[in-house]
């Protein structure tokens with residue numbers, strides 16, 4: 709799979725998507741949005757992919773929408789359709805992908821880029837990373853699912869604070885607020901993300917995927933419905949080879965060899 713604005717690589721069960729417009733801190737053009745959404749769809753189709761990493765090249769993760777493109781397209785540019793046909797596909801493809809997605813946040817994530825970070829399941833950040841809800845700086849409202857995702861993680865008061873101040877939230881504060889799972893020195897990010905990715909790609913993939921589905925669905929379920937849905941999913945998980953392997957490995961006091969089936 710070759711792309712122009714992102715890099716896409718699959719090795720050892722891990723797909724790595726690298727946003728690759730470093731001169732603009734990987735700002736999203738329409739073309740890059742389309743490629744990113746397609747790459748996540750490709751991850752869902754490819755049984756060899758058992759974990760996905762998204763990161764940025766250079767010193768940024770992504771600065772969100774490429775504002776140069778917006779200005780250049782002038783009146784022809786219509787934000788609503790641009791969001792619906794573009795960013796919404798990325799966010800829905802990440803959240804709907806029943807495989808763990810790791811955001812390797814190598815630098816600043818701004819605007820829609822924060823949505824991409826929050827849609828991801830595990831967020832490992834460099835100590836040089838930061839998050840900026842840049843929208844209000846240009847008179848816009850948060851998009852890319854942020855009004856839904858952000859208050860769930862940090863509560864509405866802090867979410868609204870970040871939206872209206874557009875302040876740059878540093879990595880340590882983001883860790884303290886539960887936005888990142890881990891913060892590591894910049895020169896250790898790649899190695900740490902690799903450890904995470906190998907571990908997740910070598911795990912019981914059906915269990916990992918169904919857990920993501922269960923947690924996502926639980927947001928809109930009553931406790932009664934969530935209990936019922938868990939029982940349904942557990943029936944599915946209990947019929948996997950990996951469940952049998954996990955139980956056997958425990959009883960035989962050895963490490964399990966999961967195959968993702």
Ligand code: LHQ
Pocket residue numbers: 731732733735771772773774775776778787790791816817818819820821840842843845846848851
């Ligand atoms: C950029 C950008 C950028 C182009 C840095 N575009 N070049 C959806 C639908 C439609 C419309 C609007 O929006 C959306 C969703 C959104 O994402 S809205 C939010 C859009 N993003 C922003 O407003 C962020 C703008 N960027 C910044 O505030 C800063 O660049 C941040 C805080 C991200 C990083 O600051 P610094 O580390 O100081 O870097 P810098 O500002 O020097 O940027 C480095 C280069 O990247 C620079 O180019 P240059 O040629 O001067 O080296 C910037 O112009 C370019 N760049 N963001 N979004």
